[in-house]
Amino acid sequence: LAKTTQPISMDSYEGQEVNITCSHNNIATNDYITWYQQFPSQGPRFIIQGYKTKVTNEVASLFIPADRKSSTLSLPRVSLSDTAVYYCLVVPGSSNTGKLIFGQGTTLQVKP
């Protein structure tokens, strides 16, 4: 599985757009990029998943360049409740096991 690298922590202010970048240099052709969010003492929650270009849902956008060696999670107009740990994961595209390998994640602190 491709190793991911993301910043350990980020600070932002309410109302700002936050971009968290993840590098995954050894991503395989069939791998997907998936992001999860985790609040303290709660289980992780799926945010978004993509393969290439751009994916958008009601919560976030995911930008993946053509070489797919990195990806950027974009959170528009964050609020205090977006303070959480954000995990970038690379998921094999052709496997019958769904096990997730979590890295250290990025702790996002949103300030008023």
Added chain:
Amino acid sequence: DSGVTQTPKHLITATGQRVTLRCSPRSGDLSVYWYQQSLDQGLQFLIQYYNGEERAKGNILERFSAQQFPDLHSELNLSSLELGDSALYFCASSADGGTGDTQYFGPGTRLTVL
């Protein structure tokens, strides 16, 4: 609310003891996963079951075992507990257990070993 339930919410026990953690997956989901989250190791995959059968194994200790029952609920058994087993244990479920399947995590069981 993810629809995944875990019991108990908290568990305090002593070293050497044995405990059982229980998980009920979301309605319709066939696959169950167990993860351990500790301060020093982060969030680690332990084991996956699909429709009663073991499908994948991670860094699960030999003192730990799990199973998925015909009604699809799962139990994680931890025995000969050590101080280092203190952690949050999460159960997750997904529809068919394959790649790209969104996993829904339960609220976790916080285990404290004294």
